[in-house]
Amino acid sequence: MSTVNGAAPAIDLVDETFLAVPPSTIAAAFADPAAWRRYWPDLTLEVYTDRGDAGLRWTVKGALVGTMEVWLEPVLDGTLLHYFLRATPVPTPARPRDLMRERDRRARAAKAIALGLKEVLEDGREPGVPPR
Template sequence: MRSRRIDIVDETFVDAAPALVRAQLDDDDWADRVWPHVRRQVARDRGLKGVRWKVTGQVDGEMEVWIEPWWNGAVVHHYVRGTRGPRAPRDVAVRHTLRWKRAVHGLKDRLEGKSM
């Protein structure tokens, strides 16, 4: 039997002020598009340092985006700790990671003034 445990760790440098990255986390429409497979409830609002949520749905546990100031930008850390929900696909961790990477790189491109 495969483990139901999910542990995701990711970090991406964004060459933009931490406050601009943080503002995106307050956009519920954006967050709902990034994480449609979980319901989020703020467990700890860390201001410019990010947000920690309790999550339920395809992942049950906690999720966090921590924004670390770095030079003229920020390292955006993303953590997920929990278990696969009862109706989640076996590859929910992979799907979550890919969805996050698309979202954070889209944010990076927009804030850095790049477009494809």
């Protein structure tokens, strides 16, 4: 994993969101690099593992240095979208509270992406209800 100065990543973020759509639908939303620039405009991503409908793994550069992953796990009648970010801000904030603010900002942004996809891709479908 890429880190700054060989240190452990300063941000180790995990998020999960259930979407009532198949993994392939979510994978398609992440397939286009233009989408990456919309979701993470301050990051440069390079795929190091493309797992198709199971998700992507990227190296991250730019405002953060490290790795990021979207893992799409089939669950019941939908998908559990797992998001992992292991990275360090560049430059690394000197104060711990500034680092915590950055971690919180990244966590909120990740959840906003997942909930935005949920709203668009589910198109009003609720779990357990067949697609229209």
